[in-house]
Amino acid sequence: MPANLPPQYTKLEQECSLEKDPKKRLALLERMLAEIPKHKGTSHMVGELKHKISKMKSQLEAGLKHGASRQTSLDHIPREGAGQFALVGPPNSGKSSIVGAVTRATVEIAEWPFATRKPVPGMAAWENVHLQLIDLPPIAEEHCEPYVFNIIRTADVALLVISLGDDDLLGEYDYVLNRLHQAKIRLHGLVDPDPQIPTAVEKTTVLAVTGIDLPDAATRLMLLQDVVGDRIPIWPVSSPQQRGLKELLGACFASLGLMRAYTKTPGHPADMDDPVLLTHGATVADAARSIHKEFAEKLQFAKIWGKHIFDGQRVMADHVVEDGDILEFHM
Ligand SMILES: Nc1nc2c(ncn2[C@@H]2O[C@H](COP(=O)(O)OP(=O)(O)OP(=O)(O)O)[C@@H](O)[C@H]2O)c(=O)[nH]1
Ligand SMILES: [Mg+2]
Structure with missing residues (x-):
């Protein structure tokens, strides 16, 4: 027997499938249960809806018992939106500034290195899609949080951030690429396969350079351009001046x-x-x-x-x- 679902139910179902907030999802499921015609053809769907509602209620209650503030696990951030982008780079390269400029996340931006101590996810809107950016602590010889590699490995894309304000930008760029490769993450387009590291995961990469507002930016950008060649595009931005960010997000979406x-x-x-x-x-x-x-x-x-x-x-x-x-x- 066909279900013959009314259009308002179908609309709610579409909304619900895209809703990420558990409370709003529960409200939509309850409205769907109210709207669905109850007859033999829909009895299976009614049962499924009731099951989903009771499961969602217990999950919400369990969440409340464990404290209202959602704890972020250090090496796993649940994916939200169209895709997940891990911000990768040396200290002070402007990773947090990008996340701060395009999302509502509260990030640590500072003149000194190692300001970011833990992963911070934020949602950026680009046209009609949402992209999840994860601000990460830096990758540096002095210190590197081991969980950073797990997050990069599971993200959809590595968003590599290099600063044109860095006197040793080519050295830092090389260090980050090699360190990632040693951790079995090979940035697509930028690092060739190495038979010594056959199990390296190939990661789609978007390359951003920050500080295009700084003196000498054009000369330094040419140095990096010489190294990268035409393997992948370089997206120049200035977070304080809000330049190039929309184009960078467009490139992020395209990379998916x-x-x-x-x-x-x-x-x-x-x-x-x-x-x-x-x-x-x-x-x-x-x-x-x-x-x-x-x-x-x-x-x-x-x-x-x-x-x-x-x-x-x-x-x-x-x-x-x-x-x-x-x-x-x-x-
Ligand atoms: N002029 C200029 N300054 C920038 C730009 N992006 C970031 N900065 C500055 O660079 C410094 C470092 O920026 P952050 O965003 O904290 O750098 P980060 O990569 O997150 O640093 P870590 O947390 O140490 O890894 C801050 O003083 C920022 O204001 C930029 O596009 N132009
Ligand atoms: Mg930071």
Whole structure:
């Protein structure tokens, strides 16, 4: 028996699948339970909803018992948003300044090195997506927190930050790359594979240089450019002057290799603030599945609005989605 779900339920379900805050998620689940038509065709879904609600309630209660302030584990930060970026670099290179400039996180910014003592995550908004930046203590010969490598290893991307204000920027750059490689993390594009370290994890890398507002910045940037060549682009920024940060975040999103599609319910405009993030080559079925596995199972066809099709074209589940497409699922 088909579930025949009303559009307001489908909308709540989409909101809930994207909601990260546990309390808001619980409220949405409760509204879904109120909205879902109760008949034989939905009894399985009603049961599942009740189970999720009771699980979420116990998790919230357990969280309260262990103290209201959420403790950040030192070597694991739960991923949020479209992707997780670990800020990597020598001391005083401007990592915290970037995180402070583009997120609401409270970071330690100081003229002296080793100001950052623990990982601090923050969410940065770029267009209609959120990127999670993790400020980290520096990588230096004098001292380096061992957990830093675990965080970099599990992050989606390493955001390497080098300062043009550093008299030894090439030495620091080399040191960080080598130290990471010794810790079995090979920055993609910047470090070639080494048969001595065959198990090194290859990490997508975005390279930012800070201090483009400083004297000699242009000359120093050319020195670094000579070393990096055209292997990966260098994104120049000035955090105090808020220059280049939007472009840097754009490059961060691009490094994830994701595209954005949008969903709509019949008779309503698409929600362009709330993209579904998909890997390139994803199909209509993949898009449906990313919202809810039931969507994909019950999908009969989708209507699609985009660049290389006519508006509202009817497509089947195996149709490949393009960046910017709007999808209307029919079950
Ligand atoms: N002029 C200029 N100063 C900057 C820029 N970015 C950071 N700074 C300054 O550089 C110093 C170090 O900045 P932080 O952001 O604390 O550097 P960090 O890499 O987090 O340092 P650690 O925590 O020691 O690893 C501070 O005095 C910042 O104000 C920049 O783009 N331009
Ligand atoms: Mg810092």
